Amino acid sequence: xxxxxxxxxxxxxxxxxxxxxxxxxxxxxxxxxxxxxxxxxxxxxxxxxxxxxxxxxxxxxxxxxxxxxxxxxxxxxxxxxxxxxxxxxxxxxxxxxxxxxxxxxxxxxxxxxxxxxxxxxxxxxxxxxxxxxxxxxxxxxxxxxxxxxxxxxxxxxxxxxxxxxx
Amino acid sequence: xxxxxxxxxxxxxxxxxxxxxxxxxxxxxxxxxxxxxxxxxxxxxxxxxxxxxxxxxxxxxxxxxxxxxxxxxxxxxxxxxxxxxxxxxxxxxxxxxxxxxxxxxxxxxxxxxxxxxxxxxxxxxxxxxxxxxxxxxxxxxxxxxxxxxxxxxxxxxxxxxxxxxx
DNA sequence: GTGCTACCGTTATATAGTAACGGACTGCCC
DNA sequence: GGGCAGTCCGTTACTATATAACGGTAGCAC
Ligand SMILES: [Zn+2]
Ligand SMILES: [Zn+2]
Ligand SMILES: [Zn+2]
Ligand SMILES: [Zn+2]
Numbered sequence: 001x002x003x004x005x006x007x008x009x010x011x012x013x014x015x016x017x018x019x020x021x022x023x024x025x026x027x028x029x030x031x032x033x034x035x036x037x038x039x040x041x042x043x044x045x046x047x048x049x050x051x052x053x054x055x056x057x058x059x060x061x062x063x064x065x066x067x068x069x070x071x072x073x074x075x076x077x078x079x080x081x082x083x084x085x086x087x088x089x090x091x092x093x094x095x096x097x098x099x100x101x102x103x104x105x106x107x108x109x110x111x112x113x114x115x116x117x118x119x120x121x122x123x124x125x126x127x128x129x130x131x132x133x134x135x136x137x138x139x140x141x142x143x144x145x146x147x148x149x150x151x152x153x154x155x156x157x158x159x160x161x162x163x164x165x166x
Numbered sequence: 167x168x169x170x171x172x173x174x175x176x177x178x179x180x181x182x183x184x185x186x187x188x189x190x191x192x193x194x195x196x197x198x199x200x201x202x203x204x205x206x207x208x209x210x211x212x213x214x215x216x217x218x219x220x221x222x223x224x225x226x227x228x229x230x231x232x233x234x235x236x237x238x239x240x241x242x243x244x245x246x247x248x249x250x251x252x253x254x255x256x257x258x259x260x261x262x263x264x265x266x267x268x269x270x271x272x273x274x275x276x277x278x279x280x281x282x283x284x285x286x287x288x289x290x291x292x293x294x295x296x297x298x299x300x301x302x303x304x305x306x307x308x309x310x311x312x313x314x315x316x317x318x319x320x321x322x323x324x325x326x327x328x329x330x331x332x
Numbered sequence: 333g334t335g336c337t338a339c340c341g342t343t344a345t346a347t348a349g350t351a352a353c354g355g356a357c358t359g360c361c362c
Numbered sequence: 363g364g365g366c367a368g369t370c371c372g373t374t375a376c377t378a379t380a381t382a383a384c385g386g387t388a389g390c391a392c
Contacts (some may be wrong), residue, residue: 220350
């Protein structure tokens with residue numbers, strides 16, 4: 001398999017996600033090249049969403065010649081494959097939590113999702129709340145719109161930060 | 167009154183909105199200065215959301231020395247007062263439709279709202295859908311978050327553009 | 333007067349994102 | 363084999379978006 005191990009047991013989560021991503025790309029007929037894999041790994045290794053230029057700095061360690069187009073092209077690919085999402089409020093990118101969930105549903109891109117962003121610690125949580133998605137679909141339809149993609153991002157305090165400060 | 171007319175009857179909508187904005191600022195103890203009023207007028211006059219630099223170009227007609235901080239400072243003020251919103255997906259600004267609705271509720275900033283953006287014609291519609299806001303509050307609370315502000319933006323096709331192309 | 337605040341002009345800089353060209357490689361057709 | 367198209371990526375230059383920092387002015391309190 002992709003990272004040389006036959007099973008997901010005992011693998012670090014990033015490696016498991018990379019394998020899942022590779023499998024998804026295979027099924028989609030897309031090429032997860034070395035560069036794209038490196039960028040994806042950097043996104044996944046980060047606890048918090050990373051901006052394109054932060055990503056670029058990290059990438060330069062392995063790829064000294066990297067420039068903005070290097071990372072933006074990789075990000076575009078990863079977005080198209082649904083392997084990462086963009087957090088619009090932060091101009092930053094984060095791995096999709098659903099990749100590798102084995103949920104079967106092969107949304108090759110853009111499943112409905114919502115982000116919760118802690119303004120204190122920066123932690124960003126991805127939800128896939130059906131009630132929110134449904135309410136939004138209804139409201140959009142009532143307005144006569146046809147929805148193609150939705151951005152739902154909440155800024156606030158996570159449980160830990162709210163507990164400490166109140 | 168602000169624009170020299172005693173009543174809202176027969177006034178063009180932008181002038182009426184400017185008067186409502188002035189009244190809101192008075193109540194809030196904030197100063198709607200000439201610069202801020204000019205920027206607000208430019209935002210309100212536009213059919214579509216305007217970027218900061220588009221706004222700057224227009225502003226230069228009346229204020230030749232205007233520079234980026236000129237317009238960004240005015241925009242920050244208008245955002246704080248809830249007179250305009252930022253459309254994150256477009257990095258653009260649009261007037262709040264609720265200003266001057268005489269709804270009484272004096273949300274001096276950040277009422278729950280959603281944007282519907284037509285990718286064809288650029289038309290952007292502001293909703294204030296309660297069901298969406300409520301579903302989002304519930305989901306956020308279930309995740310242990312405390313929400314302060316939410317960005318909800320839908321990209322799609324408006325009725326007119328969807329009807330033509332299907 | 334002094335000190336303080338809010339507002340704004342001005343210059344420079346930081347951050348985010350794209351356009352455009354060209355080289356390397358691959359697969360395919362003839 | 364040669365030619366040709368497609369994909370990927372290195373590279374340069376550039377556009378777009380946003381902010382930092384300093385200084386001046388006007389109003390007001392004391
Ligand atoms: Zn996701
Ligand atoms: Zn937190
Ligand atoms: Zn509004
Ligand atoms: Zn339209």
